[in-house]
Amino acid sequence: GQQVMQIPQYQHVQEGEDFTTYCNSSTTLSNIQWYKQRPGGHPVFLIQLVKSGEVKKQKRLTFQFGEAKKNSSLHITATQTTDVGTYFCAGQDNAGNNRKLIWGLGTSLAVNP
Amino acid sequence: NAGVTQTPKFQVLKTGQSMTLQCAQDMNHEYMSWYRQDPGMGLRLIHYSVGAGITDQGEVPNGYNVSRSTTEDFPLRLLSAAPSQTSVYFCASSYYVNTEAFFGQGTRLTVV
Numbered sequence: 001g002q003q004v005m006q007i008p009q010y011q012h013v014q015e016g017e018d019f020t021t022y023c024n025s026s027t028t029l030s031n032i033q034w035y036k037q038r039p040g041g042h043p044v045f046l047i048q049l050v051k052s053g054e055v056k057k058q059k060r061l062t063f064q065f066g067e068a069k070k071n072s073s074l075h076i077t078a079t080q081t082t083d084v085g086t087y088f089c090a091g092q093d094n095a096g097n098n099r100k101l102i103w104g105l106g107t108s109l110a111v112n113p
Numbered sequence: 114n115a116g117v118t119q120t121p122k123f124q125v126l127k128t129g130q131s132m133t134l135q136c137a138q139d140m141n142h143e144y145m146s147w148y149r150q151d152p153g154m155g156l157r158l159i160h161y162s163v164g165a166g167i168t169d170q171g172e173v174p175n176g177y178n179v180s181r182s183t184t185e186d187f188p189l190r191l192l193s194a195a196p197s198q199t200s201v202y203f204c205a206s207s208y209y210v211n212t213e214a215f216f217g218q219g220t221r222l223t224v225v
Binding site for chain 1: 169171
């Protein structure tokens with residue numbers, strides 16, 4: 001079935017270090033979204049990528065969508081304690097049942113001050 | 114502008130009891146969905162709706178029912194609660210499946 005694998009599952013960094021999480025889909029995606037969930041909170045939308053090879057930046061966050069539209073990454077430069085949380089990717093399948101999102105299991109980021 | 118309102122925030126049920134988790138949105142979104150979140154399992158889709166009168170099953174629908182009689186409301190019914198349904202439940206809404214989703218605050222459900 002359709003799957004989105006997200007790695008790593010956990011990441012522990014020192015404040016100021018960089019962080020990257022990766023999503024890999026078994027099928028081509030029409031678009032991919034990224035969400036952040038703070039501990040005890042609900043997922044909050046960060047960004048959506050639609051075009052092959054697309055790169056978008058939000059301050060210290062850089063999002064990429066692969067050329068084949070099967071993988072995506074989120075990179076955080078110089079992490080801060082406010083970056084703590086779980087980051088999820090969610091893709092819409094380009095074929096089959098495209099009326100639901102396929103979610104990765106998330107990457108939990110811990111930042112040591 | 115309330116966004117997505119989920120009630121209750123916490124609930125304890127006894128095995129076999131039934132209950133309804135309420136979800137309402139005031140953004141005129143067509144697409145609504147219910148997820149459950151368990152440690153290490155991410156967000157798993159229970160049911161979703163692409164518009165009033167239309168619902169469909171997600172990946173873990175057993176034990177849950179939904180209805181969408183209006184655009185605003187998308188209640189989730191637990192028919193006969195089981196301990197395996199202990200989880201955090203999130204309702205989400207968006208204009209379409211591929212647009213920004215807004216999540217409710219979540220319902221933490223414990224079945225004893």
